[in-house]
Amino acid sequence: MLELSWPWFLVLLPLPLIMYFLPKAKPKGDGIWWGNSAQLLHHQDHQAMPKRPTLPYACLLAAWVLLIFAMSQPVWFGEPTKVTPSGRDLLIALDLSGSMQVSDMVLNDQPANRLEAAKSVLSDFIQERRGDRIGIIVFGSKAYLQAPLSFDTKTINQLVQEAQIGFAGEQTAIGDAIGLGIKRLEDKPSDKKVLILMTDGANTAGRVQPQQAAVFAASQNVKVHTVGIGADSMIVQSFFGPKAINPSSDLDENLLKNIAAQTGGEYFRAKSTEDLQAIYQTLDALEPTPDEDIWQRPLTxxxxxxxxxxxxxxxxxxxxxxxxxxxxxxxx
CATH class of the missing domain: 1.20.5 (Single alpha-helices involved in coiled-coils or other helix-helix interfaces)
Known part of the structure; x- marks a missing residue:
């Protein structure tokens, strides 16, 4: 569809015709002197010839018409296209410490370790996020950026599936993971910075204390949701036969609760794969993606x-x- 931004310029289109029909200037003298009879005959021949539009005049007229239409600022509207509005900058910090290999989860009716369950639920969560930039941090003894913030959820999901226990060390540096998340989220809109921290233990490594990192996260308007992973009870075989133990005895719930409360986030306890799925459904509600797509028409x-x-x-x-x-x- 064509639209003129300044259509009032079109009033200038008939200006050449107006000038053409204006009265011609008359010579002041009554007599016209000719040097010889040949010039007089030549003038009479031209006067007798009918005036027809010539090529120069036609080109000038076309140039004038195009100039007027150009000055009216014509714009061509293309077909409407759907654009997903920008959502949040969301970082997921995934614990890869040695304790994540404890097989106290069930996945597809089969025993699974904590990391396998976390990756399965994360895969669905990431694929359903539209309009968000998602990044992945992995941490153990140290924290590393596995994937920078990106709209490419397919690649992000692939990198999550490639993460393995021990990649970042055997211990748990919760404070370093939060600190790295704050660094990667700086200079972003303050109401759209979210970090989801998944761990099954306590802070046992790192240069930054988790409580200090939480205070700094709050000052930078980074909301931290914490997820504690691990079952409360597990049957293991011992020398004296089957024995019930608590595989999550090392989980520092008080620390995770304080981090979430300090930054305006929520703490969640995931004792099973079903709990993890419910938690991420809740996170979808707490951190919703844009509800409606935006339709726009390209302008040329x-x-x-x-x-x-x-x-x-x-x-x-x-x-x-x-x-x-x-x-x-x-x-x-």
């Missing part, structure tokens, strides 16, 4: 094309006038 300005066309016709009129002048000189 035609000003430069019409302006270029006007210049071309103006050049053609000058060339045609010059050729006509040479032809008349040759005939004379």
């Amino acid at each position: 300005s035609l000003f430069h094309w019409l302006g270029l066309g006007s210049m071309v016709f103006l050049a053609l009129s000058l060339v045609a006038s010059r050729q006509l002048s040479f032809r008349k000189r040759g005939q004379a």
Whole structure:
């Protein structure tokens, strides 16, 4: 669809016709002197010939029309396209310490370790996020950026699946993971910075204390949701037979609760794969993606094309006038 931004320029279109029909200037003297009879006969022949539009005048007229339309700023509206609005900058910090290999979860009716369950639930969560930039931090003895913030959820999901226990060391540096998340989220809109921290233990490594990192996260408006992973009870075989133990005895729930409370986030306890799925459904509600897509129509300005066309016709009129002048000189 074509639309003119400044349509009032079109009132100038008939200006050449108005100038054409204006009364011609008359000579002040009553007599016209001719040097010889040949010039008089030549003048009479031209007066007798009917006036027809010539090529130079036609080119000038075309140049004027294109110039006026260019000045009216024509814009072509393309077909509407759907654009997903920008959502949140969301970082997921995943614990890869040695304790994540404890098989106290069930996945597809089969025993699974904590990391396998976490990756399975994370995969669905990541694929359902639209309009969010998602990044992955992995941490053990140290914290590393596995994937920077990106809209490419397919690649992010692949990198999550490639993470393995021990990649970042055997211990748990919760404070370093939060600190790295704050660094990667700096200079982002303050109401859209979210870090989801998943761990099954306590802070046993790192240079930054978790409580200090939480205070700094709050000052930077980074909301931290914490997820404690691990079952409360597990049957293991011992020398004296089956024995029930608590595989999550090392989980520092008080620390995770304090981090979440300090930053305006929520603490969640995941004792099973089903708990993890429910937690991420809750996180979807707490940190919703944009509800509605935005429809936009691409705009293409035609000003430069019409302006270029006007210049071309103006050049053609000058060339045609010059050729006509040479032809008349040759005939004379």
